[in-house]
Amino acid sequence: MTSTSAKRLIPEHLCARCGACVPACPHSVLALDAELFPYYARESACTQCRRCLAVCPGVAVDFRAPAADRTVVHPLLGAYRDVYQACSRDAAIRERASSGGAVTALLSQGLRTGALDAVLAVTMRPGDPTRAAYVLLTDPAEAERSGQAKYQIAHLAEVLPEIRRHERVAVVGLPCHIHALRKFEALEPDLGRRIVVRLGTFCNGVCEREGTLYLLRRLGVRPESVRRLEYRRGSWPGVLWVEHAGGAPVAIRRDVYGALLYLYLAERCLYCIDLTAEQADLSFGDAKWANAWGEGRWSHLIVRTQRGAEFLAQLGSSLELRAAAPADIVCEQAYQFDFKKRRAFLRLRHRRPAPEYALTEPPVTSGGRLRETLFMVAYRSRPLARWILAAVPRAMLWEMSRRLFGRIRRRRTPGSSDVSSPAGPAAPVGRASP
Structure with missing residues (x-):
């Protein structure tokens, strides 16, 4: 039976494609198809134990009760210390x-000092650098090479069981990966014992791999000729940089290709309400205002749990830290919070079945409803937009995308009239001492 004709585990619009359901099954019933959706490869072997659904972040995530060691609960950031x-x-x-x-x-410092013996992180596959994949890293140099964002779906199906071969593992993931990991640990506490820390990254939505292939086509690069691909190379905010066999490396600025990736936004991301990886031990995101002000490169860091605080205290000598406030993130990410923490509930009303979050629906302003209507019209028109844009000359397409991405970002850049900016650069506090 092929994956196209096989029975899917859950409806496509619910599936985060994290892959956690595959190793959760004790009878190897499930597999992933070419688009990373799980399906019944051996349905006759299924015993209806429902372990696959127990670890699924697409069906339900409980955001109500923060861990006991989290000291503050923020309506947008979630629980933190x-x-x-x-x-x-x-x-x-x-x-x-x-x-x-x-x-x-x-991660590099943890592997060098022995605080960690392995890191589960996303890299671009050595044999196919156009495809993102989770790998288990044990070499500090490999961990350093795995840096940068990967704007593509990656799954845990093959690597999650490998955690059992190690005692001190750090896992890096998007909010949906962290949700799946927490649920998997509840099912298998021994796996949770081996995970020292969970590092979550901010995410407003992940793109299909086809988005990367689309950009390569517009650059005139054959996917099979790609030798190396980086999404954020060079000066902030970076460029998509491609080294290929067909000639000199090519690149597109982040502010040019950013809007084009929205043409390939995964549908499940529309129904996710977690922007800042609320169930991680430590959460990280791009500090756009600080970077745009020319202060160097900075990341937001949210310490959420006692375990996260201890990990930061142990390895914080590798970082320069400075004091910040929740308002810094809330103001900077105003558009994303509106998209994820308010307007997502409007989408949930009209898509059934919907994921269960056990939360009360927040109020949405009339302006928010209008923005949501316009967004959904644009999202549902993506096939038509792709067809039209295929005929647009490349230089014109780059300029159109740059202008659109600039308008999208205007709400959360310094000097915007749509949000309140923090008073200025944060004060340095030196090394970690949580």
């Missing part, structure tokens, strides 16, 4: 990073 801005003290790591290199610095 402290908020910082952070960057790596290693200039080489910082320059290769999407923003401050804080995640990479902690």
Whole structure:
């Protein structure tokens, strides 16, 4: 039976494609198809144990009760203990990073000191650098090379069982990966014992791999000729940089290709309400205002749990930290919070079945409803937009995308009239001492 004709585990619009359901099954019933949706490869072997659904973040995530060791609950950020801005003290790591290199610095330092013996993170596959994949890393140099954002879906199906071969593992993931991991740990506590820390990254939505292939086509690069691909190379906010066999490396600025990736936004991301990885131990995001002000490269860092605080205290010498406030993130990410924490509930009303979050629907302004209507019209028109844009000359397409992405970002850039900016740069506090 092929994956196209096989029975899917859950409806496509619910599936985050994290892959956690595959190793959760004790009878190897499930597999992932080419688009990473789980299906019944051996349905006759299914015993209806429902372990696959127990670990599924697409069906339900409980945001109500924060862990007992979290001290503050913020309506947009979730539960947390402290908020910082952070960057790596290693200039080489910082320059290769999407923003401050804080995640990479902690992972590398952890592997070098023995605080960690493995790291579960996303890299571009060595044999196919156009495809993102989770790998288990044990070499600090490999951890450093795995830095930067990957604007593509990646799954845990193959690597999650490998955690059992190690004792001190750090896991880096998007909010949906962290949700799945927490649910998997509840099912298998021994796996949770081996995970030292969960590092979550801010996410407003992830793109289909086809989005990357689309950009390559517009650049005139054959996917099979790609030798290396980076999404955020160079000076902030970076460029999509492609080294290929057909000639000199090519690149597109982040502010040019950003809007084009919305043409390939995964549908499940429309119904997600977690922007800042609320169930992680430590959460990280691009400190756009600090970077736009020319202060160097910085990341937002939210300390959420006692475990996260202890990990930061142990390895924080690899970071430069400065004091920050929740308002810094809320103002900067105003559009994203509106999209995820308010307007997402409007989408949930009209898509059934819907994921269960056990939360009360927040109020949405008339302006928010209008923005949502316009967004959904644009989202549902993506096939038509792709067809039309195929005929647009490349230079014109780049300029159109740059202008559109600029309008999208205007709500959360310094000087915007739509949000309240923090008073200025945050004050340095030196090394971590949570």
